Structures are given as structure tokens and as C-alpha cells.
Amino acid sequence: MARFSRSLVIFLSLLGNATTDAFQTTKQPTKTLALTNNGSSPSFVNNAFDKNHGHSSLFDGTRLSAAASTGESLPEEQQLDTGALLKYGSSIAIQMSIITALFAGLDALIGVVGLEDGLPFPAVLALFYGFSLKSRVFNPLNNQRPNRDQAMTEEGKTQGFRDRVMPSWTPPGVTFPIMWLLVIGPIRAYTSTLIYQANGHHLCDVTILALMLHLSMGDVWNTINNVEKRYGAAVPSVLIVSALAANAAYQYYQVDEFAGSLLGGTLLWFTVASTLIADTWRLNPNPTTGQRDPLYPTIVDGEDSVTEFAWFK
Numbered sequence: 351m352a353r354f355s356r357s358l359v360i361f362l363s364l365l366g367n368a369t370t371d372a373f374q375t376t377k378q379p380t381k382t383l384a385l386t387n388n389g390s391s392p393s394f395v396n397n398a399f400d401k402n403h404g405h406s407s408l409f410d411g412t413r414l415s416a417a418a419s420t421g422e423s424l425p426e427e428q429q430l431d432t433g434a435l436l437k438y439g440s441s442i443a444i445q446m447s448i449i450t451a452l453f454a455g456l457d458a459l460i461g462v463v464g465l466e467d468g469l470p471f472p473a474v475l476a477l478f479y480g481f482s483l484k485s486r487v488f489n490p491l492n493n494q495r496p497n498r499d500q501a502m503t504e505e506g507k508t509q510g511f512r513d514r515v516m517p518s519w520t521p522p523g524v525t526f527p528i529m530w531l532l533v534i535g536p537i538r539a540y541t542s543t544l545i546y547q548a549n550g551h552h553l554c555d556v557t558i559l560a561l562m563l564h565l566s567m568g569d570v571w572n573t574i575n576n577v578e579k580r581y582g583a584a585v586p587s588v589l590i591v592s593a594l595a596a597n598a599a600y601q602y603y604q605v606d607e608f609a610g611s612l613l614g615g616t617l618l619w620f621t622v623a624s625t626l627i628a629d630t631w632r633l634n635p636n637p638t639t640g641q642r643d644p645l646y647p648t649i650v651d652g653e654d655s656v657t658e659f660a661w662f663k
């Protein structure tokens with residue numbers, strides 16, 4: 351009877367470990383489902399085999415945990431983290447409200463000062479370059495980026511970059527600061543300055559705000575991917591970032607064809623980035639369940655969400 355019970359435990363564990371559909375609701379074994387002989391708590395039955403001695407610990411003085419012996423439920427449901435979704439949306443609304451109010455205030459101030467031709471070209475260029483790189487200061491979430499200095503080292507490990515299994519075709523760490531600082535940032539700044547000159551010298555303009563919305567969503571994506579490490583939710587998020595970049599390029603094209611075409615060129619980079627994020631999700635299954643994370647933020651019932659407003663901590 352004891353051997354039958356142990357075999358049943360092995361069968362049920364292997365059966366639960368065989369489900370790999372990334373789009374289903376994931377199951378997370380409780381910490382008390384351990385089959386141990388040394389005080390450790392492996393997630394799967396194959397971890398219960400003692401590799402150092404070449405035999406199975408299941409048949410060598412194994413003790414079942416208290417929860418398993420008392421019949422407590424083995425899995426925990428991972429549910430949609432609606433609180434996180436609300437905070438993501440709220441942070442974008444807050445960020446866009448602040449940026450819109452700031453642009454409207456600058457426009458009013460320029461009118462009071464009497465600058466008929468608006469701000470000088472270099473000043474507008476610097477303003478939009480700063481927004482391209484530091485828009486996250488207006489977002490209440492923790493939007494920390496990967497550390498550039500660490501990413502450029504030989505190991506290249508930093509938060510959001512090589513702190514997880516990365517695809518073999520991942521560009522070298524030095525590629526990313528070059529792209530953001532010397533290519534993407536200047537393109538955004540230059541094309542936005544062209545729009546500013548073409549729209550009658552207005553910062554608070556629906557066309558320019560289309561790019562600000564793209565930046566705001568990008569800041570939220572940094573929270574999801576780099577800080578919270580939600581590999582599944584990062585995939586549709588980066589696709590939304592790319593779609594908003596395409597919308598901004600389209601809006602710019604309606605005002606200035608050259609500006610729209612130039613900004614649209616950045617979509618090549620976002621295509622690479624989106625593919626990289628999707629492949630990273632594929633290579634990083636949940637270490638507890640062995641399954642890929644769902645393509646939306648999840649939370650274990652009874653636990654607090656990892657999404658927090660950094661401003662209000």
C-alpha cells in the first residue's frame with residue numbers, strides 16, 4: 351500500500367508537470383508539496399532524485415510533507431492581476447496629464463514673453479531629446495532602466511538585460527545605449543522639432559502628444575519587463591509600444607512627410623526589440639511551474655501585487 355501511494359504521488363506530479371500550454375491559467379505548486387530527504391523543497395518529482403548518490407530519494411527514507419499527508423490542495427491558482435492593470439493605466443494617465451499641462455504652460459509662457467517665432471531650434475531639440483530619454487520622471491511607477499555601464503561590460507549582466515536566459519542572437523550590450531542615445535533619441539528630438547515648427551510653434555499639440563503617449567507606454571513596459579520581470583506580460587506590452595510608435599510616425603507624416611518617414615524608421619528597431627522580448631519569454635519558463643508565464647500580469651490568490659506606485663511608497 352505504501353509503494354502504491356508513492357507511485358501515485360510520482361504519477362500525479364509528472365502529470366501536472368507535463369502541461370506546457372503557455373496560454374492556460376498556470377498552476378503553482380505550494381511550498382509544502384515537497385518530497386525531500388535533506389530538508390530541501392524541489393518543485394518537481396525529478397528533483398527528488400539524489401543525483402549525488404545515483405538513486406531515488408523517494409524510496410530511501412523519504413518523508414512526505416505535512417500538507418500532502420493531510421490532503422491539502424497541491425496547486426495555487428494564478429489569477430489576473432487587475433490591480434496591476436489599473437496601476438499601469440493610471441500611471442499612463444498621470445504621466446500624460448503632467449506632460450500635457452507642462453506643454454500647455456510652456457506655450458502660455460512663450461506667448462506672455464512674446465516669442466513670435468517660438469522657442470529657438472536648439473532649445474526645442476534639447477527639450478525633446480530630454481523627453482526621449484527621461485520621460486519616466488513623470489511616471490509614478492518604478493521604471494528603472496538597465497544599467498548602461500554594467501550592460502557594456504564583458505558579462506553585461508544588469509536588471510532587465512542578461513539577468514535571465516537571453517536568446518543566442520541577442521545584440522551585444524553596447525548596442526543598446528548606442529541605439530537609444532545616438533539613434534532613437536536624436537531622431538525623436540529632430541522630428542518633433544520639425545513638427546513644432548510646422549504646427550505654428552505649439553508644444554501642446556495632438557501630434558506631438560502622440561509621441562508622448564508612445565513614451566509613456568514605453569515607461570510602463572520598462573516596469574513590467576525590467577523591474578517586475580513579468581516575461582509573459584512584457585510581450586503584448588512591447589507590441590503596444592511598437593504600435594504606438596507606428597501611430598506617432600503616422601501622425602507626424604500627416605504634418606510633415608519627412609518627419610513622419612524618419613520617425614517611422616525607428617520601427618525597425620522596435621521590430622527587433624519585440625522579437626527579442628518574445629524569444630526571451632519563450633526561453634524563461636516559470637521556475638516553479640515549468641510553464642511559460644501567461645501573456646498578462648498574474649498574482650497568486652492571497653498575495654500582494656508586485657506593482658507599486660514608487661511615488662507613494
